[in-house]
Amino acid sequence: MKLTRRHMLFAAAGTGLAAGAVAVQKIGWDNKSFTRKGYVEGAPEAPPGEASWMNWAGTERATPQQIAFPDSVDALANTIRNARGRVRPVGSGHSFTGLATTEDTLVMVNALSGLLSYDAATGEARFGAGTPLFQVSEELAAQGRAFDNQPDIDSQTLAGAFATATHGTGNDLPALHDNITAFQMVTADGSVRDVTRASDPDLFEAGKVSLGALGVMTAFTLRSVPAYRLKRTVTVEDSKDFLSRLEQTAGAHRNFEFYYFPHTGLVASIVHDLTDEPPTDETGGDDDEFLQGLKTLRDELGWAPWLRRTIARSEFPRGIVEERVNESRVLLSTVRPTRFIEMEYHLPRERGPEMVERVMRKLDQRGEIFFPMEYRHIAPDTAWLSPFNAGPRASIAIHAAADEGYDYFFSDFEPMYREAGGRPHWGKLHSLGRAELTQLYPDYERFLALRRDLDPGGKFLNAHLAKLFGENFDG
Structure with a gap:
């Protein structure tokens, strides 16, 4: 799907006459900084004898005493058995929360692979x-x-x-x-x-x-x-038309999701269906270039919501913008080169259509937002801490650039999610602790009791987990 920064710059250049009528608003917007206060690029500098680590989004940083890379189960067992202080495992660091952060021993199990x-x-x-x-x-x-x-x-x-x-x-x-x-x-x-x-x-x-x-x-x-093959179809259309048949569309396809583009009134639905058709040679659109186009639209026209919406709707393609056939592993996952920050809540499925409309309206009320919102469906399972163990869920995720502010996640959106009975994605931003989580998860206290039996000394605790579990934490 094509919406490049170059397209947006040309479109914005054509608004000069209109800009004169609201010059004060434009000047104020042009002088606005979107970089959040206190943002630092890159991992922290470690003191002598310590290591440095940060997660993918840069929201969590640490200087642990050591980062261990055990290459066998025995080596891992020895590391844990002999570790001083706390121990936290980490994989690719793609969680946005403080699940892995520690100042003691960080264990990477990447060598235990294949x-x-x-x-x-x-x-x-x-x-x-x-x-x-x-x-x-x-x-x-x-x-x-x-x-x-x-x-x-x-x-x-x-x-x-x-x-x-x-x-x-x-x-x-x-x-x-x-x-x-x-x-x-x-x-x-x-x-x-x-x-x-x-x-x-x-x-x-x-x-x-x-x-x-x-x-x-x-x-x-x-x-x-x-192994199976899928046909991927991406369609861009007016959000009102799409939302009127959201449930029908979701039920008609094997895989279903959609993205809403704030300040445009447009959505892109993505569906995948089983097929025996041969793989196509076409490549998908450049998602990173598309995202940069949305950012440019925000930067250049955020001062004039009506103009921003008009330009976006004139520049966006409509109808089916992509059809591809390939193996499932090729189509279902994508590369995300642009780092971002995310909050995602899983709501009872029946609340999904209502809540996603509320979220979309709220997104349009904040001029600084340009990242798309993502909506998905997930079937239930039985794991004690699965957000999906209480029945089918609808997932709504909002995003911000890694270097920009995101306080509004908590003030504007999290209360709506919680009112609807939402459960947060464990790896994404939320403010919940033991009191709230015990109300959401019938087996939460059973999990905490089992954890204490397995780890009575709290070796695997850190500050984030201590909040989730209602435990004292002295570092």
């Missing part, structure tokens, strides 16, 4: 917990297999994706962790545990979405399906 075994009779595959999702997809494809679904970003490790309940989209498709049939973990005392539903049903349901709080995962056994 396909460990494959059972052709069942289609189950065992992978190291540090394997990134894109590698899992490639190794499954070599066996003629695939995930039944994928998230829109595939750089996360298996351990990180499962720990935070990472998901794709589709009315009948659950989150990724529902594919787990067994896992191995190292607990706080250095013990290695192999867990299945039959061997330990409570730990199995708690461990599928564990926030990295029960132990450090080393391997997962996963269900797979025969």
Whole structure:
């Protein structure tokens, strides 16, 4: 889909006459800085003898005493057993919250990766917990297999994706962790545990979405399906027309999502359906270039909402803007070169259409917003801390550039999500603690009790988890 920064600059240049009538507003907007106060680019400088780390978005930074890279389960067990202070595991650092942050020992399990075994009779595959999702997809494809679904970003490790309940989209498709049939973990005392539903049903349901709080995962056994091909169709249209048949569209396709472009009144729906058609040669649009076009539109015309909307609607393509056929692993996940910050809540499915309209209206009220909003559907599962264990959910995600302010996430949007019974994505920004989470999750206190049994000394705690669990934390 083409909407480039160059297009927007030419479009904005044609507004000079109109700008004269509201010169004061334009000058004020031109002098506005969108960079948030206190923003620092890059990881922190570590004191002598310490290490430096930050997450992908730059929202979390740390200078741990050490970053450990164990290359075997035994080495990991020794690291945990002998560690001084706290220990936190980290994968690709794609969570926006403080799940991984520590000033003591940060453990990276990236060396525990790759396909460990494959059972052709069942289609189950065992992978190291540090394997990134894109590698899992490639190794499954070599066996003629695939995930039944994928998230829109595939750089996360298996351990990180499962720990935070990472998901794709589709009315009948659950989150990724529902594919787990067994896992191995190292607990706080250095013990290695192999867990299945039959061997330990409570730990199995708690461990599928564990926030990295029960132990450090080393391997997962996963269900797979025969490799399949999808047809991707992207359609841009007026938001009112689209919302009038949102549920009908979602039910008619295997995978369904849509993006709303603030201050335009337009949406782009993305659907995928099973197909036997041959792969196409066409490549998709440049999402990063498109995003920069939206940013330029904000920067140049944010002072005049009516003009911003008019130019956007004149420049956007309409109708079907992309049709592609390829293997599922190619189409379901995309590359996100532009760093951003995100809040995502999972709402009861029946509240989705109503709430997404409210969110869209609120987005249009804030001139500084240019990032699209994302809406998806997820089927239920049974993991204790799965946001989807109470029934089908509709997911609404809002974003901001990594260097820009996002306080309005909490003041303008989170209260709406909470009023609708929403549960936050564990890896994305939210303000909830134990009191609120206990009300949202029937098994929350069971999870906390199990965590205390496995880690009575709080070796895997950090400040973020202490807030979630209602625990004292002295650093």
